[in-house]
Amino acid sequence: MKFPGQRKSQHYFPVTTPRTLLEQSAARTAHGQSYVVGIDQTLVDIEAHVDDAFLERYGLSKGHSVIITDETAEAVYKELKDNEMVVSEFAGGTIGNTLHNYSVLADDLSIMLGVMSRNIAIGSYAYRYLCNTSSRMNLNYLQPVDGPVGRCFTFISTDGERSFGINAGLMNRLSEDYIPKEVIQDSVALVITAYLVRCSDEDTIKTATFKALEYAKEAGVPVILTLGTRFVIEDDPKFWQEFIRDYVTVVAMNEEEGLALTGEKDPLLAANKTLDWADMVLCTAGPEGLYMAGYTDDKYKRLTAHPILNNEQFPEFNLYEFSRPMKRSACENPLRIHSHIAPYMGGPEKIKNTNGAGDGALSALLHDMAANGYHKLNVPHSEKHKSEFLTYSSFAQVCKYANRVSYEVLAQHSPRLSRGLPEKEDSLEEVYWAR
Template identity: 65%
Template sequence: MKFPGKRKSKHYFPVSARDPLLQATQQEQEEGSWVVGIDQTLVDIEAKVDDGFLQRYGLSAGHSLVIDDATAEALYHELMRDELISHQFAGGTIGNTLHNYSVLADDRSVLLGVMCNSIQIGSYAYRYLCNTSSRMDLNYLQGVDGAIGRCFTLIGEQGERTFAISPGLMNQLKADSIPEEVIAGASALVLTSYLVRCQPGEPMPEATLRAIAFAKKHNVPVVLTLGTKYVIQDNPQFWRDFLREHVSIVAMNEEEALALTGEADPLLAANMALDWVDLVLCTAGPTGLYMAGFTEEEFKRKTNHPLLPGAIAEFNQYEFSRAMRQRDCQQPLRIFSHIAPYMGGPEKIMNTNGAGDAALAALLHDITANNFHRQKVPNSSKHAREYLTYSSLAQVCKYANRVSYQVLNQHSPRLTRGLPEREDSLEESYWDR
């Protein structure tokens, strides 16, 4: 089974020539083997400053504050002039997820959002492009005459972090900038809760709902990452209704899960979320990672891993089953899986920002691989039913956990390369359950 993208082949003869009976199913155009997402395009800018700097810009040490465009420009100009910036990373939860997907799959993802019409070498917009995978398709970005979003992390003399956030024009994506044909051919549409909760008059929510309408029209799964507990806890019932009406897959951490469901136990929260969606990915810090979904009762597969105790007894009993959308099951059965942090977690956590986005990228890779394989080998027994994932729930957990570890072990939330070669050569252990 060949996943999307170029992989190192250890065969003398091309893999495609092994079975001439499969030649008729090969297509030049790999339709449906990409993911598309909408994001608030922003750059994370980190700098070390003194207390006088914070006072000049009216910032309170240790707190987060939204600043206007004029203040942001003046602040950024001083940081550049005095060479105080230590890091400038492309940010945004969906941008991070799509970048990581493209690194893992070595294949195309499509980002929808805004970008500065005028980009200077060395500027924040330039850094956004430099820190983004070349496999990410940015051709559909909407140009704006002004700044994209900037999140300044200002490290004070005592090491305390102060955040200054400048939205710029990142929420100015218009509904007519959403290309139906790109969504129609995608394996998934990936969104974040931030897109829906904007200032009155900003066009981003309308653009998001239009993209969702296109996804529903073409039967493309909608994936929502909850973003932060603060957005969810303001109106949890709104988000429950939103999930039920629009979303197939939800990704969250344990704090967001608590805000959404009222359940502190990630397993119980994931189970409750299945009342509204088809598949749940929940990262839980040092506890590890949980997944929950549906499969067909008749074709459930028992695990050969030890059965795990929890709020739901022996909840991982059928974790070797592949996930399906509930509506595609005649007798839907809820299935769950859990995995502890890879190797106990890194010896030193360099960065917790983006670990959940990395886990979601792995899940998206598996979903896209399922579509890719269905197109290449439509008569395969793997596609006798309308499965959502290529791998079992347990295997997706294993892959997502490993990718999440990779991000925890580095400073940036974006992968600079795929998994190490040793693991890349063990594809069968990840994919063939």
């Protein structure tokens, strides 16, 4: 487990005493393992250059998204491959992207639940999914299916217009029999997306998701919900408010999804309103930056050393952003905490990809939560664990980390990181906590 951010090298245990390999192995085995688990619709993003005749031939509407059948998807894919029209094939899916990036950042285990084609041909889209996924992601719990996983085709016309063909394949056929209770209840967090909850009743992945939620709730495992898109939320915001209240610990959203959920256009106010139902909120707001909101106990509040920020309804809203997040139920005197950070370096000089920036931010938050769980398992008597904190770092530090990861995703074509972040200098906050 890599810890978020760079910290000074210190020897906490004697390093001059010789230790055999057997002793070292036994010491590692004695320590617990910290990991996150997620459920996703297994999806591959396929991008290709085509002409208008191609779109007409397959009944695709230029500039729009169209649901296509399995037969059409297979025919389209065959023609694209036969004529070498495919530009790229990337593993996709909101949770898949998040878990991959988490494993790259943490250099540690994550587990994904979903479906995968039983028979995989070299060079196929299912093969590409596996190739574009971190080896640290455990895919052993995927359910084998006799058919294709989901495919999202992006067709780029000669004039640059983008059209989309979406085929679900068997990505929504996850059975509750492939939801391992022990895996979920021993995890640091369960990560899901709103798409899973609003699938049709015929899609078994919906039942499987609720089974996983019950397991997590029974064991007190934090549940992280990413809202996915405002169209899913604005259809029935009351449903989502009640769902979050009943099952969710952390909500990840952007400003549009926040508006759909709360009716608040200001992302800070939307994040604050979401705290009526959740314990912590991560809200990305495009060029405005990134917000976090949550709770801490009044006795654990910590003053910021950063410039004080003001909002018309929240003067000095970041005053205690050096505090660490807690569940509201764990606080004797809960205090709402807010934090904000502007885009790293003002944002990339050229944004190459907006798909996955929010997922990247969420992966940073998950890394910090897992680091907290790992540290608690291995150094249980540390001052870091004098109460039930949700993260290893403070609101401000998690904001900084999430912001940095979003920048890396925006600056590349793929929503999945190929490497971790470059080393960072110690922050003012790290010096603060080291005192």
